Amino acid sequence: MIKEKIVKLEDTWKVYQLGKVELVALKQVNLNIDSGDFVTIMGSSGSGKSTLLNIIGCLDSPTKGKVFLKGKDTSLLSEDQLSQLRGKTIGFVFQEFNLLPNLDALENVMMPMIFQGMSFEQRKKRAHDLLVSVGLGERIYHQPAELSGGERQRIAIARAFANSPELVIADEPTGNLDSKTGKKIMEILTDFHKKEGKTIIVVTHDPNIANYSEKVINIKDGEIVINHKQKGEFLWGK
Secondary structure (H helix, E strand, O other), rough: OOOOOOEEEEEEEEEEEEOOEEEEEEEEEEEEEEEOOEEEEEOOOOOOOOHHHHHHHOOOOOOOOEEEEEOEHHHHHHHHHHHHHHHHEEEOOOOOOOOOOOOOOOHHHHHHHHHOOOHHHHHHHHHHHHHOOOOOOOOOOOOOHHHOOOHHHHHHHHHHOOOOEEEEEEEEOOOOOOHHHHHHHHHHHEEEEEEEEOEEEEEEEEHHOOOOEEEEEEEOEEEEEEEEEEEOOOOOOO
8 A cells, every 4th residue: 555645855955044154954855754654853953853844844945845745835835825734734742842821731732723713612622632642631721830841741742633633743852851751752642643643753863762763864964864764773874
């Protein structure tokens, strides 16, 4: 069975102009991510992994090359069309959680659903069920300041899945957490992948996190140096 390519990058470059200096963040990246994949993008600070994440997530556009999301050339879409496609297709989990501090857990998870036209009762039930699924059924009316870092990240994961996206991108999701809590977060993401068949992309510098995924994309100096691993065994690039 041939899998649908949910993300495809063709000869993708990202170049930043800093005065008279050009900073090349991505160099001719070619990449295919199939629907249902669990992928880790690994690289050190400054390697280009965050830039690659922003391009994949359609939060930024390439300087040269093509980016396809669900087979659609994103360069041909208007801002509104791209926003709609991104909102329905992609959920994001950030290292800093990015929760709204004046809203409780339930309200934070409900927020993305407002823009997809769901009724209040539908949003409330979906948010409640998601928070229960990440082990926060007893904390739904707590605000972020009343919760631990791990609990806040679990809210962020629930929020990322609010609109049933086909793809969830997690940027250093364990970066601000201790190893035990980070392990729990990765188990939650793995569970969503296994039960719902979601495509998961995790950006990290931590090889332990990469062990949860099926494929590894290793990036260095803006170039992909390897994009495969055997289960439980890293095949490092040049």
